[in-house]
Amino acid sequence: MTDKNKKSILEVREFIEKHNIDTVRLGAVDIDGVWRGKQVGADYFLNKAAIDGTQISNILFGWDVADNLVDGLDFTGWDSGYPDIALIPDLTTLSLVSWQAQTATVICDVNTLDGQPLNLSPRHILRKATEKAEQLGYKCHAAYEFEFYLLNDSIEDISADQWRSTNPVKKSGHCYSMLHHSSSSDIIGEIRKSMRASGIELEATNSEHGPGQYEINIKYDDALKAADDAIFVKNGIKEIAAKHGMTATFMAKPNAAWSGSSGHVHMSLSDHQGLPIFANPENKSELSEVGYNFLAGMVELAREMSAIYLPNINSYKRTAGAAWSGGNSSWGFDNRTVSHRAITSAGAAARVENRIPGADTNPYLVIAASLLSGLYGIENKLKPKDPILGNAYKVSPELARPLATSLEEAATIFCDSEMARVIFSDEFVNHYAQMKKWEIKQANGYVNNWELARYLDII
Structure with missing residues (x-):
């Protein structure tokens, strides 16, 4: 163990003792962005897991969101017996779970048993993307916005009612309404205070357009930590809601009549001295040349990345029609109908917003895909087309290539994309595409309720 690691263990011990921690959660996300792992006692964590890690079945990357085993994967399956992989705690991520007594959490990297990073791990994929950026002289910063719905019933009650009891905490949606926001201050306020106590700053919260829909804005940070924070916040909101007998859902479109829930990502680059790269000091209403190269790469590869930004069957219910979400490969200045919004500034606030992803995405993969697409634009000195000045939903396919309109189309595009295989890897693309298929x-x-209601009687 290096001196640095010894110091880290000492700091962890002090943290455990200061907060009287009894339980430590060790976890990582699977391909779908579901937070999974183990809970261990504080003594075991300090004396064993924090030093050597712990083991978990590689089924972590072999099942779907319902824990059904996925056929046709090269990585794992019945033939290999679902052997172990290693969860290695990143001690810099140790955080207090302020809404659970005497509990802390730490995010893990996923390795093979011989100590090599697992190439399918979403966190490793993002780490590799940030390392590429650093090799090119850049440091990536990112910030997540999540929209979600608060439902009055517990998940057990909703499940017992065959998923029909989706009763929102508000019967109408009034975006930015201070009245609706303040009347939900008990739980929204608790979320905000809990995140602050756990070391994460929510810059803003507000009511959104849908009934019982809210938005939270997480403060920007380095790309990897931004994804870590997004996972922590998302899981925390779900747990805090459950404590109140409610359900928080990040489904892209939980009800056909409601607004979809987005997971927009803001991104920028700085140099190694911390100076903003996207800013244009000579004209604060424009991005820098590198900023435009980055933007052009994101727009150019948006269609190929549809399966990352829109990863579920339900995702495409959100992007159908003019629904405040990107539906094509477009960009504009401060235009909320485009897929990529350029936000200009003479300083560090200059950034690009990717408006395609929903709240149902895997933050590690979304930030990695956005960053690698942008770096592709920089490396090839791509120039964006003219910005969309009006309604991007109405522009022709020649001006803005449509994104995939279904998961089936997205999976095919992703699997067949040469660029997806270049910026990720054949191994990841094949695995991810098979998961989506x-x-x-x-x-x-x-057979769903819509089919029964439409066909059972009349056909």
Whole structure:
């Protein structure tokens, strides 16, 4: 163990003792962005797991969101017996779970048993993307915005009612309404205070357009920490809601009549001295040349990245029509109908907002795809087309290539994309595409209430 690691263990011990921690959560996200792992006692964590890590089945990357085993994966399956992989705690992520007594959490990297990073791990994929940026002379910063719905019923009650009891805490949606926001201050205020106590700053919260829909804005940070924070906040909101007998859902479109829930990402670059790269000091109403190169790469590869930004069957219900979400490969200045919004400034606030992702995405993969697309634009000195000045939903496909309109189309595009294989890897693209094809197969075999209501009687 290096001196640095010894010091880290000492700091961790002080943290555990200061907060009287009894339980430590060790976890990582799977391909779908679901937070999974183990809970261990504080003594075991300090004396064993914090030093050597712990083991978990590689089924972590072999099942879907419902824990069904996925067929056709090269990485794992029944033939290999689902052997172990290693969860290695990143001690810099140790945080207090302020809404649970005597509990802390730490995010893990995922390794093979011989100590090599697992190439399919979303956190490793993002780490590699940030390392590429650093090799090119850049440091990436990112910030997540999440929209979500608060439902009055517990998840057990909703499940018992066959998923029909989606009763929002508000019966109408009034975006930015201070009245609606203040009348939900008990739980929204608790979320904000809990995150602050756990070391994460929410810059703003507000009511959104849908009934019982809210938005939270997480303060920007380095790209990897921004993704870590997004996972922590998302899981925390769900747990805090459950304590109140409620359900917080980050589904892209939980009800056909409601607004979709977005997961917009703001991104920028700085140099190694911390100076903003996207800022144009000579004209604060424009991005820098590098900023435009980065933007052009994101827009150019947006269609190929549809499966990352819109990863579920339900995702495409949100992007259908003019629904405050990017539906094509477009950009504009401070235009909320485009897929990529250029936000200009003479300083560090200069950035690009990716408006395609929903709240149902994997933050590590979304930030990695956005960053790698932008770096592709820089490396190839791409120039963006003219900005969309009006309604981007109405522009022709020649001006803005449509994104995929279904998961089936997105998975095919992603699997066939040469650039996806270049900026990720053949191994990841094949694995991810197979996961999405499996999801489509599950959906196609299910008879839903809409089909019953439409066909059962009349046909």
